[in-house]
Amino acid sequence: MEKNCETVPKVQIEFMNEVHCEEFLLMEELNSFVQESILLNEVHSQITPHLEKIIQHTVEHFDRENRYMREYNFPPYLMHSGEHEQALRNLKMVELEWKNNQDLKKLDQYINQVWRPWFSNHILTMDTITANFLAQFNIDFK
Numbered sequence: 001m002e003k004n005c006e007t008v009p010k011v012q013i014e015f016m017n018e019v020h021c022e023e024f025l026l027m028e029e030l031n032s033f034v035q036e037s038i039l040l041n042e043v044h045s046q047i048t049p050h051l052e053k054i055i056q057h058t059v060e061h062f063d064r065e066n067r068y069m070r071e072y073n074f075p076p077y078l079m080h081s082g083e084h085e086q087a088l089r090n091l092k093m094v095e096l097e098w099k100n101n102q103d104l105k106k107l108d109q110y111i112n113q114v115w116r117p118w119f120s121n122h123i124l125t126m127d128t129i130t131a132n133f134l135a136q137f138n139i140d141f142k
Contacts, residue, residue, distance in 0.1 A: 009123040011131035015141045080126045
């Protein structure tokens, strides 16, 4: 499991890189709990609370990006925020499925076959364009 953010794509806005790194590391930690559980054939006690932590982080991450896109009238705001809404819906469905069934293979599949490629692609496309747009305003990001 990767313990740093070297493979996470970078954008022009540092706060976005920081939040992407945090999210990546949270998902890496969840993945380590899942892999350990699969190996030991026993559900790790931190999976459920960690999923909740990831959802909270993701909500805050998306809210912050959406706020800046609205504030600076980012032209493809609806497309970008729509992707945020869909990704968050998917994550919440995964959490609900996990709480109902505790299916480690489905959680493993989501992390490694759905979330990972989506996350990289989202940064390389939506977030890169957004960061390039916002960078022109010389914003003091708080």
